[in-house]
Amino acid sequence: MNRKAYIYYLFILAAIIGFIVTVQLKSNITYQGIITIPKLLDLQNEISNVEMENKQLMESISEQAMRLVEYKTSVEKTGNAYGTMQNELEKARNYADYYTVQGPGIIMTLNDSQQELAEGEDIAWYLVHDIDILEIVNELRVAGAEAISINGERVTATTNIRCGGPTINIDGKRHAAPFIIRAIGDPKALEASALAPDSYIELYMEYTGIQVEIQKVEKLIINGYDNTEKMKYLRKAEGGEAS
Amino acid sequence: MKNIKYQIAVAVVCLVLGIMVSIQFRTVKQGVGPVSEYRARELAAQLKKVREENVKLQNLKNDYESKIKEFEDTASQGSAYAKILKDELDQARIMAGIEDVEGPGITVVVDDLKFSEKVNYPLISYSMLLELLNELNAAGAEAVSINGQRIISTTEIRQIGGIHININTVSFAPPFIFKAIGDPKTLEAALRLREGIAERLENSGVAVTITQEQLIRIPKYNGVIERKYAKVVKEGESQ
Numbered sequence: 001m002n003r004k005a006y007i008y009y010l011f012i013l014a015a016i017i018g019f020i021v022t023v024q025l026k027s028n029i030t031y032q033g034i035i036t037i038p039k040l041l042d043l044q045n046e047i048s049n050v051e052m053e054n055k056q057l058m059e060s061i062s063e064q065a066m067r068l069v070e071y072k073t074s075v076e077k078t079g080n081a082y083g084t085m086q087n088e089l090e091k092a093r094n095y096a097d098y099y100t101v102q103g104p105g106i107i108m109t110l111n112d113s114q115q116e117l118a119e120g121e122d123i124a125w126y127l128v129h130d131i132d133i134l135e136i137v138n139e140l141r142v143a144g145a146e147a148i149s150i151n152g153e154r155v156t157a158t159t160n161i162r163c164g165g166p167t168i169n170i171d172g173k174r175h176a177a178p179f180i181i182r183a184i185g186d187p188k189a190l191e192a193s194a195l196a197p198d199s200y201i202e203l204y205m206e207y208t209g210i211q212v213e214i215q216k217v218e219k220l221i222i223n224g225y226d227n228t229e230k231m232k233y234l235r236k237a238e239g240g241e242a243s
Numbered sequence: 244m245k246n247i248k249y250q251i252a253v254a255v256v257c258l259v260l261g262i263m264v265s266i267q268f269r270t271v272k273q274g275v276g277p278v279s280e281y282r283a284r285e286l287a288a289q290l291k292k293v294r295e296e297n298v299k300l301q302n303l304k305n306d307y308e309s310k311i312k313e314f315e316d317t318a319s320q321g322s323a324y325a326k327i328l329k330d331e332l333d334q335a336r337i338m339a340g341i342e343d344v345e346g347p348g349i350t351v352v353v354d355d356l357k358f359s360e361k362v363n364y365p366l367i368s369y370s371m372l373l374e375l376l377n378e379l380n381a382a383g384a385e386a387v388s389i390n391g392q393r394i395i396s397t398t399e400i401r402q403i404g405g406i407h408i409n410i411n412t413v414s415f416a417p418p419f420i421f422k423a424i425g426d427p428k429t430l431e432a433a434l435r436l437r438e439g440i441a442e443r444l445e446n447s448g449v450a451v452t453i454t455q456e457q458l459i460r461i462p463k464y465n466g467v468i469e470r471k472y473a474k475v476v477k478e479g480e481s482q
Binding site for chain 2: 003006009010013014016017020024039040042043044045046047048049050051052053054056057058059060061063064065067068071075081082085088089090092093094095096097098099100101103104105119129130131134135138141142145146147148155156157158159160161162184185193209221222231232233234235236237
């Protein structure tokens with residue numbers, strides 16, 4: 001190789017380095033280097049959070065404006081607010097899941113796997129567990145389920161689902177397979193969420209052979225929550241803002 | 244030997260170049276690369292705007308709430324019947340999660356602390372929160388909130404990507420602060436059970452702090468409960 005070739009190589013390298021250094025310096029002037037991508041994402045996240053909250057606030061304000069109008073007309077017409085209060089009571093009891101409801105939705109049946117056990121395999125793999133039901137109920141809520149029951153037990157805010165030996169306790173009541181989960185909501189959305197490739201059923205349950213059957217229904221009935229046990233620790237908060 | 248000199252020079256230059264390129268790559272990969280300040284300022288301004296709007300809406304909501312409360316309180320003083328009606332209304336609203344509540348209970352802080360700097364995958368998954376909530380319910384929790392979101396019967400806990408988890412459609416990053424009303428001792432004991440949820444979380448690198456409290460307050464559900472599909476079946480109606 002002759003010397004000239006080396007000089008060319010050196011020249012090209014020097015040119016590249018010079019270019020990179022210039023770009024680097026220039027960027028350091030425009031970019032302050034203090035704001036990082038995670039910080040920016042945090043900002044964006046915060047904005048969408050507040051926007052979501054604002055949307056909810058607006059909905060709730062319009063709902064309350066309507067309620068106020070109802071109260072006013074009720075007092076004007078009948079001289080008292082009993083009628084509206086009665087309506088409010090009905091609504092609150094419905095939201096507290098005390099009432100039997102009906103509507104379209106899906107019925108899902110889960111049954112233990114019938115697959116033969118291979119050597120060294122644990123039978124536990126082939127059974128329906130508390131976690132499975134917990135995850136499925138959560139996914140149905142994501143898909144907009146308005147009312148859910150498991151083997152006839154209405155799922156409320158405080159429902160607990162736990163394995164108890166060969167059975168699963170739902171709010172302390174024993175239930176055995178098959179587990180029938182009923183959910184009222186948009187049947188298409190509910191079914192799609194259960195059958196999505198990344199759904200809990202597809203990811204964790206299908207391969208163990210746990211039998212899952214999903215049926216879309218035009219009209220199904222879900223019983224109200226019938227436990228009227230008094231709350232021992234809870235009371236209405238008086239005045240002030242909750243933190 | 245001039246050739247060797249040249250070769251050394253080229254080697255040094257290549258080394259410097261290699262280091263520069265690799266530094267550049269690392270910075271980008273870590274996601275801590277600098278971004279345009281302009282974009283950040285724009286976002287900050289937007290955040291300020293939506294926050295101001297939020298305050299206004301919150302005030303408006305409080306106005307309406309106090310007016311309605313006034314109506315209900317006045318009405319409940321009218322007669323014994325009205326008083327019973329009001330009590331039942333409060334009770335039903337508490338159960339539905341649309342009334343602020345208070346009582347003894349525990350606070351549970353679930354945090355990934357500094358672990359997140361060392362591992363680049365989310366330590367806290369929605370399943371952990373789901374299981375923790377289930378344990379609290381099993382231990383007799385009467386009301387629960389996570390980061391101020393009251394848990395009602397339609398509350399979902401959903402992984403949104405990265406470390407973010409949606410609760411009542413609002414997105415949160417760690418720490419997740421649970422508040423539960425119930426018997427403080429029973430609640431803590433249930434979580435602290437051997438091989439229980441607290442131990443399992445700690446084993447996977449998540450910090451769990453449990454505090455028993457004499458009085459905690461749990462806010463009502465912030466959103467609007469929709470029942471578009473589920474209609475109440477009146478008693479005696481044919482099925």
